[in-house]
Structure formats: C-alpha cells, structure tokens
Amino acid sequence: MVGVWEFITNVTAASSLLSSGAAPSIGAITPYTLPALPYAYDALEPSISGQIMELHHGKHHQTYITNLNKALEASVAALAQGNLQDHAAQLSAIRFNGGGHINHSLFWRGLAPASSQDASPDTAPRLQAAIASTWGDLDAFKAAFAAELLAIQGSGWGWLIREKGTGLLRIVTLANQEAVVMGDVPVLGVDMWEHAYYLQYLNGKAAYVENIWNVINWKTAEERFVGEREDVFAGLKATISPSV
C-alpha cells in the first residue's frame, strides 16, 4: 500500500512498483473528492465574502481535485504498462494539483467563523507561548508573517510551520501550489492566490492579510502544533493499491 503523496513525491515508491516484478500491475486508485467545509460559505463574512468562499471551494478546489484524479489515473495506468515516460509526464500535474488539494484542505480547516470560540487565540495556549518565545508577542509574529505574505511574487502560500527535527516555529512561503510535505508540520496557512481575495479586496492584499486573522482557527492550529504530523494530513489519506 503506497500513500498517494508518498507516491507523488517519492520516486523510490514509484520505482519499487516498477522494479518488483517483470510486469507489475497496479490496482485502482480511490479518487479524491471535495471535502465539505465545516461552516457555511457566508460564515466567514465580513472577513472573507460568501461569494469568494463558494467559488474558491466549489470551483477552484474542485478543479485541483479533478485534475489530480485525472493525472493519477494516467500515471498509474502508465506504470501498470511499465511505461516510465508516460508516468513521468504526469508528475508535474500531480505535484501541482496534489499540492492544490492538500493546501486547500488544510486551509479550510484552519479557518473558523470570527464569532466561534475556535477563532480566539486563547484556545492555543501552547502555540501562543511558542510564538511569544520566537517573535516576542503575537502582534510581532503577525507583522513578520504579513511581511512574508506580502513579499510573495505571483501566486503562493504562507505557512507557519513546526520545523522537522528542531520543533521550532518558522514562517515559510511557497510558490504556486507547492505544499509543506518534506517533514515539517503546517500549523496555519494563508492562501495568497488572487482567487482567495480579489473579488472582495481587489488589489488590497494587505487588508486581506490583516482581516484573515479574524477567522483563523486557533484551536486547529494548536492541535497541529502539539500533535503528530500524520494527524495533520489524516483527512488526505487515500490509497493506491498495488497488486504486484
């Protein structure tokens, strides 16, 4: 059993399927489906409009999933025939659309209506303490995070991560739909693609970055910070079942 993201990012996992038998055959992929939002489309207003949320979730995220499933299917079909060149041709699409699915799935669960208890930083005492010891206080962290987000050129994401090995907090920005998949733990993230804010904020990117703090789900952030990395990605589990 090979986890899909392992399969996407780890050439060894893919090539072991190719090298383990004369004519490996690969079973079915479970297609990814759009996860339901844990709140209504208009629940994040006025920080993020219902129109943006509906398009962002129902159209943009769905498109990443549709294209991920197509690319995975083509990739696995090529591998099943021992056709490495056609498999390799799909990897860029898998990485991009797989990253889009991962990033948005984490993003939705990282937000909460401003009126909910989960949107209060008080629900994240251990994370708050770590933020204070790293940046001085929450406002200093927000300022540092905003500076990084606003410095992204083109489309991308900003994440607060728990660094692999050290366990320290760090701010990272990633271009396009690159995802936090190399051992670090994504604690909270902000989508800096124009589709995330333009309909409401137009070119006022700084206002979007300022207002999103009203709807950050600190409870989720705390759980990611103190929990196991596997649990952060648990909702993304799907399988490719090799039958070699």
Ligand SMILES: [Fe+2]
């Ligand atoms: Fe997005």
